[in-house]
Amino acid sequence: MAGLVVGIIRMAVEFSFPGPRCGSHDVDNRPDIISKVHYLMFAIILAAVSLVATLAITIVTAPRRKNQVSHRQTYKQTYKQTGRDRQTDMLSVCFSYIFRDNFYMFIPR
Numbered sequence: 001m002a003g004l005v006v007g008i009i010r011m012a013v014e015f016s017f018p019g020p021r022c023g024s025h026d027v028d029n030r031p032d033i034i035s036k037v038h039y040l041m042f043a044i045i046l047a048a049v050s051l052v053a054t055l056a057i058t059i060v061t062a063p064r065r066k067n068q069v070s071h072r073q074t075y076k077q078t079y080k081q082t083g084r085d086r087q088t089d090m091l092s093v094c095f096s097y098i099f100r101d102n103f104y105m106f107i108p109r
Contacts, residue, residue, distance in 0.1 A: 003050035010034070010042065
């Protein structure tokens with residue numbers, strides 16, 4: 001969100017201060033962040049701002065409790081079975097969702 005806010009602010013400033021026409025010898029009165037910083041360099045600055053904001057928010061917030069964390073957060077744990085998975089077979093769950101949604105399709109009207 002920090003990167004989005006900074007990008008929107010730059011866009012608003014860019015539209016508020018139009019640049020001089022090409023070929024004219026008018027003085028460029030735009031702020032330096034618009035007139036002297038190339039948009040690709042600004043993208044790098046924006047990525048750094050987003051990274052710093054992400055790291056700061058991560059450090060400041062408290063870690064989640066055990067009951068808030070999913071048991072499948074890495075690829076290695078994708079097929080790891082837990083108590084909940086052992087009680088309900090995944091194949092039967094998938095078929096129940098498929099047939100539950102499409103059951104009325106098979107009944108003639």
